[in-house]
Amino acid sequence: MTKLRFQGVMPALITPFRYGKVDEKAFVALIERQIAGGVHGLVPAGTTGESATLSHEEHRRVVELCVQTAAGRVPVIAGAGSNSTAEAIELTQHAKAVGADAVLIATGYYNRPSQEGIYRHFLAVNDAVDIPIVVYNVPSRTIVDIGNETLGRLSKLPNVLGIKDATGEVARVSQQMKVCGPDWVLLSGDDPTGLGYIAHGGHGCISVTANVAPEACAAFYNALMAGDFATARQWQARLITLHKVLFVEPSPGPVKFALSHLGLCTDEVRLPITPCTDAAKPQIIAAMAEAGLA
16 A cells, blocks of 8 residues: 655544534535645544544544545545444445545544554554554543554554644654654644644644634645744744634634634534633634634
8 A cells, every 4th residue: 555645734623513413514614715725634523523422424424525525635534533443444444435535543542442452453443444544642532642662563554654643742753753664644633732743753733723724724834844944933923822722621612612703603512512611712712813813
């Protein structure tokens, strides 16, 4: 299998709802806004897309609609994670069937698997479906952290191409480059530390903030990929407050409020996530203004 090279900024897309159902019209419009803003890929049905509370049918539809709307203009990395390996395989099979370019898969969250269990989880998906796999390491949600030795083993599997690292620890880039080799794709999952992550040798970011500010985030990563760190630092200063306030309350509540403030969708979320509180809204609006979004 030829390994794909994913780089730049790719939004971890929200899933808009209206009256409790997926708002497909709003979702398509959000995707078109992202592509017009210059993002380098799309990631539907991940954590920010509330995958944990999507039905299986909704999950599959969100991925299919994203692939159809993107229509090859940018790559699609479909969320296919589950705490059941068998379910992760089913979601991965569907993603391949509808034309996704890769899948994003987390460790078996809640189960708290061992490092061997983590390895076998990804091995099973690798062996079942011939599609590029991005490993998602997010110990703040899964409890377990994927060790570098385990990543080294995973990097040798033919379909496992890289990682989304949401630890915020930029030194991991250098460590993983040593154990995983030069073809390992390094994507940050932590917006505030994206600049440092790229400086250490990373290739891009699966971003929450890009949902709200696609053009600014694309410009930031274009500067980084060009080695123009002076310009990138200017964008970082403009975006850093927004990066932070989008997590002032459980995500994606703040992100959905920001998008509703822009008139792009409702702020509906699914329990146990709750809508953004009135106390947080002024902070988000102020950060949006600072980022150039009135």
